[in-house]
Amino acid sequence: MKDPKSVFSEYIERNNLKMTPQRHLILDVFLKTEEHMASEELYDVVREHDPAVGQATVYRTLKLLSDAGIAREVHFGDGVTRYEPSQSDQHHDHLICESCGTNIEVLDERIEKLQEELATKHDYVLTGHSMYLYGLCPKCRKGS
């Protein structure tokens, strides 16, 4: 299992792209965050390191990381596209509190298995999935 940086380098090279300081910085920042980051949030952090970087570059680079398989798009249902590191062996789903927005990452192998089965039943080849569970976390239940 190789680290994201070399994956990126390889991707860059394979596609005749160029490694730039901006891309390097954005990748670093991205990898450092455990949260699910929106492009704009990441932009804020990036500009703390280099105020000259533009929004568009962050958007473009995030899409690049996604194409390279390093980042994965995540949609919570508000209009914003978030990204998470896609260490592909660490898949998970989301359990989100409807009241405070707290987001727990969850995983259940039995569900994964059944999803695969369900797709096969319909003669589909499953390439991916996203599952979001919405509910109320213990804290918010007490609060009300």
Add this chain to the structure above:
Amino acid sequence: MKDPKSVFSEYIERNNLKMTPQRHLILDVFLKTEEHMASEELYDVVREHDPAVGQATVYRTLKLLSDAGIAREVHFGDGVTRYEPSQSDQHHDHLICESCGTNIEVLDERIEKLQEELATKHDYVLTGHSMYLYGLCPKCRKGS
């Protein structure tokens, strides 16, 4: 099990809102479509019946239907919010072909059960969920 129209009437009354011909028309059109409709698509159909209706009214009414529990928002991951009738006893998830976009509605009780279980394990009270399976349909597999 009461029909959506009376559910809407009750909702209207309970919240001191008003029943207008536009809302009536939009609800009718919405209920007649089996597809997952984006606001804009629905707007096209609506204006065939009454060209005077405005976009904003469709957006506003769809949100209203959602609040009333008659419609449910559906997000496929492109930027568009779609709606589907939420006859609450007919929940289903989605199996989407990544190539042609074909969307099959699926349901697996075992998965539903496990989702509930998973939320409980984290001390959440589950209020809803959305699950999207992405894959390749048989037709698109052959086509390539």
Add this chain to the structure above:
DNA sequence: TTCTGTGCAAATGATTTGCAGCCAG
């Protein structure tokens, strides 16, 4: 040198909102 990448600002696409007039209750 030669393209690809970048920042900026303008463009886009979906959705929202302000407002003056309209109309259901």
Add this chain to the structure above:
DNA sequence: CTGGCTGCAAATCATTTGCACAGAA
């Protein structure tokens, strides 16, 4: 009557794109 509703256009919001310049390879 009156406060909610509507259509229209202008305003947002997130994201994309056109462009001239900058800088990796």
